[in-house]
Structures are given as structure tokens and as C-alpha cells.
Amino acid sequence: MTLEIIGVTVLWTFLFGYLIVASIDFGAGFFNAYSLLTGRQHILTNVIQRYLSPVWEVTNVFLVFFFVGIIGFFPKTAFYYGTTLLVPASIAIILLAIRGSYYAFETYGSRGHKGYSFMYGLAGLFIPAALSIVLTISEGGFIEMVNGSPSLDYYALFTSPLTWAIVVLSLSAVLYISAVFLTWYANRAGDLEATNLMRKYALIWALPTIITAAGIMVELRTHNQAHYNNMIDIWWAFGLSFLLFLGTVWLLMKRRRYGLSFGLLVGQFFVAFFAYGFAHRPYLLYPYLTIYDSFTNEAMAIALIIAFIAGLALLIPSLYLLLRLFLFNKDYVRGKKDNHA
Secondary structure (H helix, E strand, O other): OHHHHHHHHHHHHHHHHHHHHHHHHHHHHHHHHHHHEEEHHHHHHHHHHHHHHHHHOOOOHHHOOOOOHHHHHHHHHHHHOOOOOHHHHHHHHHHHHHHHHHHHHHHHHHOOOHHHHHHHHHHHHHHHHHHHHHHHHHHOOOHHHHHHHEEHHHHHHHOOOOHHHHHHHHHHHHHHHHHHHHHHHHHHOOOHEEEEEEEEHHHHHHHHHHHHHHHHHHHHHHOOOOHHHHHHHHHHHHHHHHHHHHHHHHHHHHHOHHHHHHHHHHHHHHHHHHHHHHHHHOOOEEEEOOOOOOOOHHHHHHHHHHHHHHHHHHHHHHHHHHHHHHHHHOOOOOOOOOOOO
16 A cells, blocks of 8 residues: 555545534534524433533544645645635635634523524534535536636536535535434433434435435536546445445334444445545546645655554544543433533
8 A cells, every 4th residue: 555545545534533523513503503493492402512512622623634634645735725725615714713603602601592503503504515615626627727727617616516416415414414423312311302303303314315425426427427437336335335324224213223323324424435535536636636646755744644643543532532421421411410521
């Protein structure tokens, strides 16, 4: 395995970690806001707040690692993506700032304030929508070289069916992942009413998630034939992902093993996410940029790989301790400890 493959695999692993952790966080914020707007806060708010309080601060660690790593491993990405992503990246950063501010206002200020909760939840949906545009751009056809500099064709980007398929998938996947986790979490808390409500939301968002995922493959067939062909070559991986999806839905429908159903969901996204990335190789941006012609020097690459693996080795145990000490602590999950601990 070459250094390029190791480097991009490490980065993809951090991005997958962000996908799961941030989806739970973003979705929890939305469901909290939705429960306030529909008068169901007495069902969901306590469970969701117990999840958000110890977790929301660490969500963006994965994203920071990824952005530092992508520039460190592949310096040319700054040239091609730097100016073209100025607008969507700026929007995402502003939304992250708004989300953090409104969480502080809602949690430590006027608890239960509908305006703060609504802005917090809405920002959490717009962030993945803004960030997912990067995946669309990477498929090619939206960047033109003008006087030697990349220029993003916004009209082509926002009128492309592929763009909206990926945006819709990012939204539905966030709500689906979060709903399945919160079903498990509410069940661990012994809150039957919250469990049943989150289970219903999980089943509702399961169908849009799988439909839009299939729709992206259809759109890729006409937009990027090479990527589509590579995905067809590893059809078995996507088939396995679909079987894991069916397992999650079946357990939810049968009201069984909510922890296992979330484990199957993580497996589903892990297989599909890495299969998608594998089929995309070696391109970081069709047709201009590959992992080979933009890689850093060998000494820098080895140093970054060691640093990132060490970071991952610290981050995973930290998350495990967070889960054990707070989220799945018997007293904490049942609300017997201060949720600002």
C-alpha cells in the first residue's frame, strides 16, 4: 500500500467519524426544535439534552483533523478547492458559529426558548447541506480553468440533479442516523414514550435515505461514467450495505435490539462510504486532481500519517470514555445526574 493510499484512507476515516458523530448531533438538535414547535417537548427534550450536553463540543474535532490533513497531505487541493469553495465553506463556518452560539443561549440561558432551539436545529440541517456540495464538485463538470485559475460554475452546480440528490441524501441521512441512535438512547434511559416517537421518526427517514442513495448512482451514470463504472465493479459492497440497512429497519419494526440496529446502521454507512471513496480513486477532483500528482513529500507524509493515527488512537478512547462516563452511565442516562456535568 502506497503512502498516498494510506494518507487518503486515514483522512476518509476521520471524515466517516465526523459523518456519524455530527449526524447524531445535528439530528438531535433538529428533533429537539421540532418537538418544541409541535408541543412534544415533554417527550423528547430531556433525553436529547442529556445527549447533547456532554457531546456537542467534541463533534467538530473530526472535521478539523480532516481539513488540516487534506491540505497537509495534498497541498494542491488548496489551489483547486480554496477559491471555489469560498462561498459554501464560508456558509458552513457561519452556521457552525451560529449553532454553537444558540446552543449556549438555549442551554445556559433561557432553557426551552423556541427561537434559540429552532435556530440551533435549523443550522444543524444546513451545515451538512453546505458541506455535501464538495462531493458534487469533486465529480467534475462544475469547475473551469479561467486564465490558469479554477472557477466554479454556480449555475451548472445548482441546476444539476446530482447536486440536489446529494443534498437531500445528506439531510435524510442526518435525520435517519440521529433517529436510530436516539431510539437506542431513549430505550436505555427507560423512556418508552420517547423511544416509540424516535423509532417512528427513524422508520420515516429510512425510506428517503435509501431512495436518494440509489438516485445518486443513477445521476452518476450520466454525470461521471468512470465513477459509476467503478461503483458497479464493486456492486457487492453496496449490496452488503443494503442488507445491513434492511437489518436495521427490521429490528426497528420488531422493536428489538436497538443497540444492534444502530451497530448495523454504522456498518451500512461504513461499507457504502468507503466503497464510494474506493470507486472515486485516484481522483480528488475529476479530471484535474489525483492523489498521486498532488501528494506531499515522503518525510511530511510519514510524519502526518503517524500524527493522525496517534490522534485517532487518542480520540477513539476519549469518545469511549465519554460514552461510558456520561451517555451510557446508568444514573446519567436516566436523568439522575446533572446534565451539565
